[in-house]
Amino acid sequence: MIEEFRGKINGMLLDEFEKEANAMKLTKAQREKALKLLEKRYKEYKINPGEAIGVITAESFGEPGTQMTLNIFHFAGVSELNVTLGLPRLIEIFDARKEVSTPIMEVYLKKPYNTDIKAVKKVAAMIKETKLRELAHEFLINIIKKQIEVVLNKGNMRNLGITEKFLFDALAVKLKKVKIRKASNGNVVLKPDLEEVSLKDVYKLKEKAKETFIKGIEGISQVLPIKQGNEFVILTTGSNLKDTLKLEQVDETRTISNSLFEIASILGIEAAREAIVYEAKKVITEQGLDVDTRHILFISDLMTATGRVKGVTRSGITGEKESVLARATFETPLKHITGAALAGEEDLLNSVVENVLLNQPVPLGTGLPGLVASMKKNE
Amino acid sequence: MSDIYLNEKFIGTVKDPIGFVNNVKTERRNGKIPKELNIYYDDKSDEVYIDTSKGRARRPLIIVENGVSKLTSEIKQGLEEGKITWGDLIERNIVEYLDAAEEENSYVALNEEELTKEHTHLEIIPSAILGITTALVPYANYSQTPRLNRGSKTQKQAIGIYTSNYLVRMDTDVNILHYPQTPLVRSYMHDISDYDKHPAGQNIVIALMSYEGYNMQDSIIINKASIERGLARSTFFRPYSSEELRYSGGLIDEIGVPDKDVKGYKSEHSYRNLEEDGIVSPEMRVEEEDVVIGKTSPPRFLGELEEFSIAANIRRESSSVVKHGERGVVDMITLSENEEGNKLVQVRIRDQRIPEVGDKFASRHGQKGVIGAIVPETDLPFTASGVIPDIIFSPHSIPSRMTISHLIEILAGKVGSLSGRYINGTAFESESEEDLRKELLSLGFRDDGTEKMYNGITGEEFKVTIFVGNIYYLKLRHMVANKLHARASGRIQLLTRQPIEGRSKGGGLRLGEMEKDCFVAHGASLLLKERFDSDKTILHICESCGMLAVVDSHKNKRFCPKCGNNVDISAVELSYAFKLLLDELKAMCVYPSLKLKSKYD
Ligand SMILES: [Zn+2]
Numbered sequence: 001m002i003e004e005f006r007g008k009i010n011g012m013l014l015d016e017f018e019k020e021a022n023a024m025k026l027t028k029a030q031r032e033k034a035l036k037l038l039e040k041r042y043k044e045y046k047i048n049p050g051e052a053i054g055v056i057t058a059e060s061f062g063e064p065g066t067q068m069t070l071n072i073f074h075f076a077g078v079s080e081l082n083v084t085l086g087l088p089r090l091i092e093i094f095d096a097r098k099e100v101s102t103p104i105m106e107v108y109l110k111k112p113y114n115t116d117i118k119a120v121k122k123v124a125a126m127i128k129e130t131k132l133r134e135l136a137h138e139f140l141i142n143i144i145k146k147q148i149e150v151v152l153n154k155g156n157m158r159n160l161g162i163t164e165k166f167l168f169d170a171l172a173v174k175l176k177k178v179k180i181r182k183a184s185n186g187n188v189v190l191k192p193d194l195e196e197v198s199l200k201d202v203y204k205l206k207e208k209a210k211e212t213f214i215k216g217i218e219g220i221s222q223v224l225p226i227k228q229g230n231e232f233v234i235l236t237t238g239s240n241l242k243d244t245l246k247l248e249q250v251d252e253t254r255t256i257s258n259s260l261f262e263i264a265s266i267l268g269i270e271a272a273r274e275a276i277v278y279e280a281k282k283v284i285t286e287q288g289l290d291v292d293t294r295h296i297l298f299i300s301d302l303m304t305a306t307g308r309v310k311g312v313t314r315s316g317i318t319g320e321k322e323s324v325l326a327r328a329t330f331e332t333p334l335k336h337i338t339g340a341a342l343a344g345e346e347d348l349l350n351s352v353v354e355n356v357l358l359n360q361p362v363p364l365g366t367g368l369p370g371l372v373a374s375m376k377k378n379e
Numbered sequence: 380m381s382d383i384y385l386n387e388k389f390i391g392t393v394k395d396p397i398g399f400v401n402n403v404k405t406e407r408r409n410g411k412i413p414k415e416l417n418i419y420y421d422d423k424s425d426e427v428y429i430d431t432s433k434g435r436a437r438r439p440l441i442i443v444e445n446g447v448s449k450l451t452s453e454i455k456q457g458l459e460e461g462k463i464t465w466g467d468l469i470e471r472n473i474v475e476y477l478d479a480a481e482e483e484n485s486y487v488a489l490n491e492e493e494l495t496k497e498h499t500h501l502e503i504i505p506s507a508i509l510g511i512t513t514a515l516v517p518y519a520n521y522s523q524t525p526r527l528n529r530g531s532k533t534q535k536q537a538i539g540i541y542t543s544n545y546l547v548r549m550d551t552d553v554n555i556l557h558y559p560q561t562p563l564v565r566s567y568m569h570d571i572s573d574y575d576k577h578p579a580g581q582n583i584v585i586a587l588m589s590y591e592g593y594n595m596q597d598s599i600i601i602n603k604a605s606i607e608r609g610l611a612r613s614t615f616f617r618p619y620s621s622e623e624l625r626y627s628g629g630l631i632d633e634i635g636v637p638d639k640d641v642k643g644y645k646s647e648h649s650y651r652n653l654e655e656d657g658i659v660s661p662e663m664r665v666e667e668e669d670v671v672i673g674k675t676s677p678p679r680f681l682g683e684l685e686e687f688s689i690a691a692n693i694r695r696e697s698s699s700v701v702k703h704g705e706r707g708v709v710d711m712i713t714l715s716e717n718e719e720g721n722k723l724v725q726v727r728i729r730d731q732r733i734p735e736v737g738d739k740f741a742s743r744h745g746q747k748g749v750i751g752a753i754v755p756e757t758d759l760p761f762t763a764s765g766v767i768p769d770i771i772f773s774p775h776s777i778p779s780r781m782t783i784s785h786l787i788e789i790l791a792g793k794v795g796s797l798s799g800r801y802i803n804g805t806a807f808e809s810e811s812e813e814d815l816r817k818e819l820l821s822l823g824f825r826d827d828g829t830e831k832m833y834n835g836i837t838g839e840e841f842k843v844t845i846f847v848g849n850i851y852y853l854k855l856r857h858m859v860a861n862k863l864h865a866r867a868s869g870r871i872q873l874l875t876r877q878p879i880e881g882r883s884k885g886g887g888l889r890l891g892e893m894e895k896d897c898f899v900a901h902g903a904s905l906l907l908k909e910r911f912d913s914d915k916t917i918l919h920i921c922e923s924c925g926m927l928a929v930v931d932s933h934k935n936k937r938f939c940p941k942c943g944n945n946v947d948i949s950a951v952e953l954s955y956a957f958k959l960l961l962d963e964l965k966a967m968c969v970y971p972s973l974k975l976k977s978k979y980d
Binding site for chain 1: 899900904908956960969974
């Protein structure tokens with residue numbers, strides 16, 4: 001019987017119906033009744049041809065956007081970790097900015113590690129990026145010898161589990177063209193490996209040395225284990241999905257970042273699409289607003305349809321509009337018009353904006369259907 | 380080493396910045412350094428800023444030493460007796476002026492009771508932290524800061540008596556309230572600013588309830604009888620001026636009734652109010668577009684050929700006309716000269732503004748709203764003692780805005796009006812709500828300010844008690860009479876052929892981008908086209924090259940300037956603005972070719 005409805009109702013919906021109907025052990029009559037109801041509802045919920053879903057979606061975000069509060073920072077439990085939220089974040093998502101203003105990861109851990117706080121803290125320490133400045137009391141400049149003496153903070157080193165050997169090995173890798181040796185008083189001596197060392201070089205080296213990466217995952221400046229349900233999750237400031245997922249303790253099925261581009265490049269475009277929905281929903285619910293999920297789904301589909309994440313900007317999906325006039329009315333008209341003139345582009349006037357420009361009925365709603373009449377042929 | 384900057388310029392460094400700053404302060408108090416100098420140490424950037432420049436906002440604070448205010452009771456007594464002046468306080472280092480930067484280095488106590496050893500200064504009175512208009516808000520410390528901001532903003536828009544010689548002045552856009560009153564609930568700022576001499580509101584009876592759905596959102600119900608008694612009635616004054624300008628070649632403007640052969644002569648009807656001298660007579664009723672000062676000017680440009688033509692030598696009409704959408708009575712006329720010795724005529728028109736639906740009102744707490752209905756007194760609810768409110772205010776305006784001060788003012792106003800005295804509502808130092816409640820109870824009313832009320836239409840008693848009291852209400856400058864606007868057709872812009880903008884010129888109401896989106900979202904495609912039809916034109920297009928063709932219906936000739944006569948030329952309907960865009964593209968050397976297709980193929 002279900003086959004009768006194929007083509008009338010979405011196939012996925014029918015498959016789901018079949019599964020549910022089997023589970024509920026519906027009789028033939030009940031099935032027929034339910035299918036008829038399903039068909040009716042399905043038709044009701046379908047969007048009519050000529051419905052301006054683009055504008056409705058845009059206004060469905062635009063109007064709540066005006067109500068968003070100016071308190072754009074949300075503190076995730078502790079005040080040390082803050083996240084951009086509200087309108088700035090929403091703009092960031094839909095514009096598909098390459099650089100996220102507050103990159104954040106939610107790192108989930110695999111079974112044995114995620115409940116023991118000690119193990120969680122250990123992983124957190126592994127993830128956190130450590131720079132030389134955190135291991136040093138001070139950086140002294142010896143003007144006569146033209147070298148830098150780093151006074152090490154042994155306590156910090158012990159806390160972070162860094163041995164002296166590890167430190168020297170790391171420095172040797174990271175600091176090129178620098179002579180590294182240990183002084184008799186335990187300080188680390190750094191000297192630029194140049195034939196003529198000027199004081200300026202020493203200053204430069206001092207700034208460079210401070211920021212030298214020693215241990216952890218690059219880009220993760222803060223870690224914060226928090227309890228979610230009955231497991232621990234590590235929130236991080238800074239995002240580096242690639243290296244984090246390599247760790248064996250990390251549950252790669254659940255760990256996410258808020259950077260769309262990182263997700264797209266590491267986990268693929270479908271994951272990025274899902275991330276847009278997740279992030280946009282997070283902003284909207286956090287502000288206490290309500291936007292229908294289908295609007296978010298629609299916009300995320302549009303943004304990822306080409307296989308790459310594209311923002312709603314003139315370089316993104318708006319810039320890919322077919323119509324020259326529509327693109328020119330949005331932003332940078334001169335660029336689009338000269339470009340179109342050089343390429344000899346043609347505008348078929350198929351969409352809304354260009355028809356408004358020419359004062360023609362827009363092909364939407366009442367403007368979409370044409371009148372078809374069959375004329376009697378004169379004898 | 381900390382850097383020192385004097386008026387933003389680097390002047391040197393110091394080893395002990397805090398000691399240095401304290402030294403400078405001591406020397407300033409000793410009188411060795413001018414008291415106008417302020418110094419500030421920024422510990423974040425480790426820099427010292429000294430400022431002596433003009434235009435800084437500075438405010439006086441009482442100096443505190445070791446947790447003791449230098450304004451002792453002895454000095455207070457001296458002040459009261461008039462033995463000590465403000466100048467003495469500054470001279471004797473009891474009060475000093477701080478600028479915004481130096482305030483950052485200070486620890487200022489709001490009250491004398493909370494002084495500790497760390498404090499460096501004390502506020503003269505707690506509400507000195509507020510500005511002039513904000514300090515005018517009674518019970519200000521009971522409301523959120525944004526509400527205070529709005530409250531002080533609306534007070535600036537209130538109609539009152541801004542100066543007592545307004546009758547002999549020619550200010551633009553003047554509104555005068557007819558029966559202004561001084562507020563019952565006041566703050567110290569009302570006395571300091573001589574508010575009684577230029578009040579801007581009226582004490583009214585207010586009831587917090589809904590009324591027949593006419594006070595939804597922020598709208599208010601107003602008592603018709605109160606309006607007829609003169610509540611919130613105001614007069615609007617607008618001056619018109621005209622002068623006899625002198626031009627090169629001895630030509631001069633002429634104030635007088637223009638002759639009929641003048642270029643741009645309006646109609647005899649427009650000049651009917653003018654006397655022989657070309658100026659309206661006082662107390663004359665004038666309508667929009669009526670001439671109030673008749674004037675003619677010499678012809679503007681004289682070209683070589685036109686110099687001898689009679690037609691070009693005709694003078695131009697340049698009278699002053701009552702603005703579009705305005706009316707009134709001629710109030711005052713002045714005849715004088717300006718700086719260059721030209722004759723100057725000024726005419727002031729007055730127009731009475733009786734409150735009408737849509738006029739904007741506000742209390743002093745940022746609670747603004749427009750009139751939703753004017754209701755006859757007989758239909759309004761009344762209290763057991765027969766009091767009928769002047770204004771009915773929606774209680775829904777309170778919870779989300781949390782303007783507690785608004786509610787306390789109503790209560791305080793009620794006490795004030797019943798006991799016949801002014802209530803002190805100065806922020807932080809006001810009469811307490813508790814005392815007010817006690818006094819209200821002793822006056823024979825419920826202590827929470829509510830009263831039993833009766834439905835004015837049916838006479839039934841309301842099931843709940845209603846909060847009634849007195850409040851100082853302000854009529855704001857925004858009146859519908861100045862804003863009401865509609866247009867069917869009228870002037871258009873020369874360039875785009877679209878309607879001109881602006882109410883005063885009888886312009887159109889713009890259906891903007893977002894309104895367009897609304898039409899699109901509803902799928903109202905043809906309605907949208909009709910709305911944008913204001914500049915539609917018929918263009919004739921050459922089908923071979925796609926450019927504009929020439930159709931001369933006089934000579935019955937149709938041709939394309941490029942392709943000649945033997946081409947198909949079709950007429951299409953387009954917006955003129957698009958034709959303009961095509962022209963501009965051509966000016967950019969872009970060739971926009973239109974490819975035509977029959978709509979019915
Ligand atoms: Zn042609």
